[in-house]
Amino acid sequence: MIDIMPYLEILRYVLAGALLFGGAVFMIIGAVGMLRLPDFYARIHAAGITDTLATVMLIAGMMLHSGFTQTTAKLALVAIFLFLTSPTATHAVANAAHKAGLKPRLGKVQPPHPRDKMKGAK
Amino acid sequence: MGLDVSFDIFIVIDLIIMSMLLVVGIALVRLNNLFAVVMLYGVYSLLAAIWFVSLDAVDVAFTEAAVGAGISTVLMLGAMLLTSREAKPTPALRRWLSLGVVGVTGMALFYATFDMPNFGDANSPANSYVGLQYMYDTITEVGVPNVVTAILASYRAFDTFGEVVVVLTAGLGVMLILGIGTTRTRDGESPQSGDETTQSAPPVTTVLATENHHIVLQVVAKILIPIIVLYALYVQFHGDYGPGGGFQAGVIFASAVILYSLIFGMDETRRAIPAKVVQFGTALGVLIFGGLGLVTIAMGGKFLDYDVLTAADPILGQHVGILIIEVGVLVTVASVMLSIYYGFAGRYRELKDQDW
């Protein structure tokens, strides 16, 4: 009978590292998206990646890394909190922009900003 | 310096955070849109908090994150909404003049750093005498694992009392200047200038409007607000054993109420926590703090000398004393933050969708 515990232990760290690395990659993708995407609504998608997927991957990696400790429990709570708040925040931002009359960019033409429209009306 | 590898990695993290701070700082200088400036200030505070964590100041980081990124950003947004959203660009002459002044001052300070101890030096004067003494004595004299709490609430309790009084005074000042929001200002005040700037891009804070499309926010907030309050209490009563204490807990509690008011409106909030209660609380906390000092005098000790609180065990007395004054700090800080917020929020005309 082979003792598999040491291998599981190694696997745990490898998995943790992979998750942390994946989280970091998605963070960078989100950051690049924030800078390069053309308009507000597209950028929100990029921000959403960093908010949810990347953060959850990072936290899962940290949980695996710390094992069965109090830290893991706290990290789980943080993850739940982020899972509630981040999508809500993104929703609030998108909702506010929509209500303010910000139109998404379609094709090559940038729609006028509602602020400019307001000035024009005056 | 003879440092180990972990400190080298730490230095790298340090450098990354510092460069981010610099970038945000320079962006702050160059922007004229006040909304962006205020949001960047929140980012700056959050970065500073991260830096404090890496510099081992977990309690400070906690406070900075709650205060800098939370309360002060909300207050600045409030003030911005009440005033204008765009700053006038600075004239070139004034820019160059101030750059000159800043350059000279910076050079003088730069020269002064040559005498400073190296970063991380354990034998620097600042790290040698009284701070070290506190580290050695806390376990035997106060018996609280978090040395920061021990110093804050026991060794330097008189100093903390002074700070709490300062917070109370600031709260009173805001109440006197702005009122506590019980009277609305008339609409259409100061209409002549800045009107076109107040109608620029809609910020996130326009969730102030209590329309039905905030249903998602309302549902999530109803789930979250009890958790936030519970967390504030955890921070409060766990402050002896981990990072936290009355200051942080007070700010977190206040931010829970502010979140409620942002989503459900000011009238609802005033029904839940009347302005009278807030006003009462600002003074009550200081009363608890100072009253405990008088009690210790009456029991034969010195002002805020908790050893005499329990006859048998001075350590237990310290625990009881710290618990009580932390409650005082919590009550005052939370009430002052709320009274300030009430003062600002009471001056809004309620934001409506068509205002956007």
Add this chain to the structure above:
Amino acid sequence: MVDFIVGHFNYWVIITLMMTGLYVIISTGNLVKKLVGLGVFQTSVFQLYITLSKVAGGRPPIFDKLPGYGTETKYGAAVDPLLGVIYSNPLPHVLILTAIVVGVSTLAVGLALVVRIREAYGSIEGDDIDEAEYKIEIASS
């Protein structure tokens, strides 16, 4: 030389940040932006204190072994606070912790004054306020 640079780099960055704050304060006429600059300046002072309190290889000044919790010795001198672990200096943390809360309170007073100024003068730009003051003076004399 490298030691000197690494050992003093933090101070230089903090001074730069402090000067950034000072520049915002003296260059802009907008009162809200001035207060933001004041906040940056203030935060840089906090950073200076906290940098001074850091000890190389140190840990946050919170003891792992809680006295009387899970250890046999209760509050006795047997618990060596330093346990072979290096802790950072807690004293500047205490000073700064309270300073942050006091800082936000004073910031609030400043913002309240700004709001009142706007109500009284209709502007928060220093130049416009000066002009309005001047007009009031002319009218009253």
